[in-house]
Amino acid sequence: MDQLRPFLGAGLFAGAARLFAYWTFGCLTLSYVVDRNALSIRWGNLRQVIPLDRIERLIPGQDSDQVIVEGVSWLGHHVGRAYVPPMGDVIFYSAHRAPRDLLYVETPEQTYGISVPDQQMFVESIQQAQTRGPLFDQRQAVHRWGIAGLSFWLDPNARFLAAGLIASFLAVLAYVLLQYPGLPANVALRFPSLGGVVRVGSKSDLLDIPRSALGFLAIDLMLAVVLHSWERMVGYVLLLAGIAVQITLLIAAVVAVA
Numbered sequence: 001m002d003q004l005r006p007f008l009g010a011g012l013f014a015g016a017a018r019l020f021a022y023w024t025f026g027c028l029t030l031s032y033v034v035d036r037n038a039l040s041i042r043w044g045n046l047r048q049v050i051p052l053d054r055i056e057r058l059i060p061g062q063d064s065d066q067v068i069v070e071g072v073s074w075l076g077h078h079v080g081r082a083y084v085p086p087m088g089d090v091i092f093y094s095a096h097r098a099p100r101d102l103l104y105v106e107t108p109e110q111t112y113g114i115s116v117p118d119q120q121m122f123v124e125s126i127q128q129a130q131t132r133g134p135l136f137d138q139r140q141a142v143h144r145w146g147i148a149g150l151s152f153w154l155d156p157n158a159r160f161l162a163a164g165l166i167a168s169f170l171a172v173l174a175y176v177l178l179q180y181p182g183l184p185a186n187v188a189l190r191f192p193s194l195g196g197v198v199r200v201g202s203k204s205d206l207l208d209i210p211r212s213a214l215g216f217l218a219i220d221l222m223l224a225v226v227l228h229s230w231e232r233m234v235g236y237v238l239l240l241a242g243i244a245v246q247i248t249l250l251i252a253a254v255v256a257v258a
Contacts, residue, residue, distance in 0.1 A: 027077045030095060032114055034125050037134045039105065041093045041114065043079055045146040048093065051138045052130045054107040058123050059087070061102030067092075067113070078113075087111045109140060152228040152235060161239035165220060168246035172213040176206055176253050183257065206256060213249045216242060 026044035033040040039055070041048040061067075069092050071080015078092045087104060094115035096102050103119050105112040116122040152158050183203045220242030228235030 023072050023074075023077070023079075026072070026079065027074075027095070030077075030093060032116060032122075034122070034129055036129050036132055037136060038138050039126065041112065043093050045144055047143045048091075048112070049138055049141055049143065050105060050107060050112065051134070051140055052126065053134060054109070054140050055105055055126065055130070056108065057104075057106040058126060059104040059106060060119055061096070061099045061104065061113075063098065063100050067099055067102070082113070084111075084113070107140065147225075150225055150229050151232070152225045155228065155232065155235075158224070158228055158232070158235055158239065161236060161243070162221060162224065165217060165239055165242045165246065168243050168250070169213050169217045172246055172250045172253060173210045175250060176210050179253075179257050180206060206253065209249055209253045209256070213246055216245045216249075220245070 022044060026046075029042055029044055031042045033042070034052075036052070038052055039050045041050070067078075067082050067084060069078045069080045069082045071092075072078065073080065076095050076097050078094050078096060080092055082090055082092060084090045084104070087106065088111065090104065090111045090113045092113040094102060094113050096113075096115040101115045102113050103116055103122065105114060152162075180203065183206070220238055224235045224238040224242070227238065
């Protein structure tokens with residue numbers, strides 16, 4: 001188990017670092033743009049478009065509001081959902097530090113929580129643009145681009161299979177590293193089978209199994225994420241094939257040290 005902890009710790013910290021780096025990128029790019037057609041909220045590789053003719057009310061936040069955002073919720077950085085009575089479910093893209101810093105944008109479909117330095121000026125800009133009227137019609141929607149725009153992230157089945165692929169790789173890694181300390185320096189390797197011949201080699205050769213598993217994991221995930229946008233079933237097949245490969249490598253590890 002002592003051999004396993006550094007690998008797991010390194011993997012967890014690497015994943016957390018990438019996640020926090022993206023959240024930081026999102027915080028740095030958070031902006032609100034008002035033109036004659038819509039209010040656009042940008043956060044990272046995501047843009048919410050709210051047509052001005054869909055905005056029914058702009059409601060300033062109050063100190064009495066209890067806002068607990070489910071999602072990214074740092075001091076001065078809040079992206080996610082929260083239930084705010086009496087408005088109900090609210091999507092937040094804000095940098096507020098206190099509830100009074102919030103401005104709620106209410107539409108028939110959804111309410112948004114944002115934070116602007118000068119609420120009065122922002123409200124007047126919205127009202128003036130509404131009075132002038134739109135130059136063309138826009139649809140209330142969320143737009144994604146880059147990696148965030150790939151359909152893979154919106155598919156719960158694909159995310160579930162990806163989690164299964166990662167879990168199967170961790171099973172291979174855990175088994176080999178748990179068995180490794182108790183093995184002698186030279187072991188009889190029964191996998192792969194070479195015409196029934198048992199090969200005697202260094203136990204370090206066993207580490208080739210989790211190395212191979214990691215390589216297959218990286219290739220399968222990358223291809224599945226990219227090709228899912230072209231054909232969803234192709235992404236599923238790649239992930240299932242990746243899980244099958246990981247299970248095969250786990251069996252190989254068991255056979256090799258049996």
